[in-house]
Amino acid sequence: MSRFLFVVPPLVGHVNPLAAVAAELTARGHDVAWAGHAELLRRLLGPGARVHDCALPPTDLLHRPPELTGPAAFRFLWRDFFVPLADAMAPDVAAAVERERPDLVVADQHAVAGSLVAERLGVPCATSASTSAELVDPLAGLPKVAAWLTDLLTDLRRRIGDPAAAHDPRHPPAGVVAFTTRDLVGDVPLPAGVRLVGPAVTSRPPVGFPWDRLDPHRRAVLVSLGTANVDAGARFLREAVAALAARPHVQGVVADPGGVLGDVPGALVLPHVPQWDLLARCAAVVCHSGHNTVCESLWHGVPLVLAPIRDDQPVVAAQVVAAGAGVRVRFGRVTAAALGAALDAVLDPASGHLDAARALARSFRAAGGAPAAADHLVAVAARTPATA
Numbered sequence: 001m002s003r004f005l006f007v008v009p010p011l012v013g014h015v016n017p018l019a020a021v022a023a024e025l026t027a028r029g030h031d032v033a034w035a036g037h038a039e040l041l042r043r044l045l046g047p048g049a050r051v052h053d054c055a056l057p058p059t060d061l062l063h064r065p066p067e068l069t070g071p072a073a074f075r076f077l078w079r080d081f082f083v084p085l086a087d088a089m090a091p092d093v094a095a096a097v098e099r100e101r102p103d104l105v106v107a108d109q110h111a112v113a114g115s116l117v118a119e120r121l122g123v124p125c126a127t128s129a130s131t132s133a134e135l136v137d138p139l140a141g142l143p144k145v146a147a148w149l150t151d152l153l154t155d156l157r158r159r160i161g162d163p164a165a166a167h168d169p170r171h172p173p174a175g176v177v178a179f180t181t182r183d184l185v186g187d188v189p190l191p192a193g194v195r196l197v198g199p200a201v202t203s204r205p206p207v208g209f210p211w212d213r214l215d216p217h218r219r220a221v222l223v224s225l226g227t228a229n230v231d232a233g234a235r236f237l238r239e240a241v242a243a244l245a246a247r248p249h250v251q252g253v254v255a256d257p258g259g260v261l262g263d264v265p266g267a268l269v270l271p272h273v274p275q276w277d278l279l280a281r282c283a284a285v286v287c288h289s290g291h292n293t294v295c296e297s298l299w300h301g302v303p304l305v306l307a308p309i310r311d312d313q314p315v316v317a318a319q320v321v322a323a324g325a326g327v328r329v330r331f332g333r334v335t336a337a338a339l340g341a342a343l344d345a346v347l348d349p350a351s352g353h354l355d356a357a358r359a360l361a362r363s364f365r366a367a368g369g370a371p372a373a374a375d376h377l378v379a380v381a382a383r384t385p386a387t388a
Helices: 012-027 038-045 070-100 112-121 143-160 234-245 275-279 291-299 313-322 336-347 353-367 369-383
Strands: 003-007 031-036 051-053 104-108 125-129 176-178 194-196 219-224 250-255 268-270 282-287 304-306 326-328
Touching: 003 012, 003 070, 003 112, 012 031, 012 038, 012 104, 012 125, 012 291, 012 369, 031 038, 031 070, 038 051, 051 070, 070 112, 070 143, 104 112, 104 369, 112 125, 112 143, 176 369, 194 369, 219 234, 219 275, 219 336, 234 250, 234 336, 250 282, 275 282, 275 291, 282 291, 282 336, 291 304, 291 313, 291 353, 304 313, 304 336, 313 326, 326 336, 326 353, 336 353, 353 369
Parallel strands: 003 031, 003 104, 031 051, 104 125, 125 176, 176 194, 219 250, 219 282, 250 268, 282 304, 304 326
Antiparallel strands: none
16 A cells, blocks of 8 residues: 655645545555644644644735736736745655655645655655646647746755755646546646646535525526635626516525625625535636636536636636637626626526536546546556655
8 A cells, every 4th residue: 555645735626636636545554644734724624634733934925916817916926825835844844755655645736845845855756746737738829927937946956845846736747637538628738747637526514504595497607706816806896786587487595704805685695605516506607717606507508607807717708608608708897787698698408508517527427537547547656756
């Protein structure tokens, strides 16, 4: 049996896919430990997980001005979050590696400390891509931003990694496990060593929900902008509610973690919803194109209205639209009328969006998910012995 150390950032959407893989590995008798933000990991993984707590940078993580988008948002994300996070985590990741002696480190692509510390200590490392944006070179049309990021990662490597190494730490020699499929990514070149396994899903902690208030005579539509976009989402959520109100044949279920809406007649507005369980009863989803929400929706064969805000979201939205499973709207400028028209389109069976979403669901299941990822990581651990 093999020993694995999972290294993750303090971001729920980056932990959840690996949690499913770790559960699969543990069920097969392999040994799994974690390095990351202990409070979050214990909440997501349960008390039985073996967790090495990692320091966080002394900043308000991911608090970005809501108007910050495009290259400016990308620079902020790396300069002010991912790189300081790597510097802060590195000593604790190194201590976890020394204590656990893993056969393989599995690091989220954005927990760069995992990849860089592993290379410095001579331990094989594979990374996990919780979003497909890192696979399709989103900076291909932005050479100056790409060069800036390369310099940033090179400096980081000098501090916490092996300065003699030359590869992108997000794409280490042991490869990348990506929680998507070719049907969604599209016919684009992928970096060497990428294994597409489809979404990895697992059970979630229960969230209270008034199931008895779902109207069986109306089609449920989930509206969610995730938890990281509270500051930016108030206007969009109000337009969405207005679009839903004009369509009495649908019932909106709106996730409003910031409490900006108050009570909305005809809709269910809650700070948190049991998204995975709810999707099985939804006819459509309106969201910010976050990779996890998109993949969970498509896993259930549910078409989407996509309003990307920043980061990887425009890339993910473009993939869904190209696959025929959704309609994109402009987050910052969409009106209730335009949002309603997009919703009508994805709800119309004749539009083909439902058929496309169901086809992607079949591709996700065929890819194997967590069991396929576990198979791959066990094989990688067996063939890449440590050099130190």
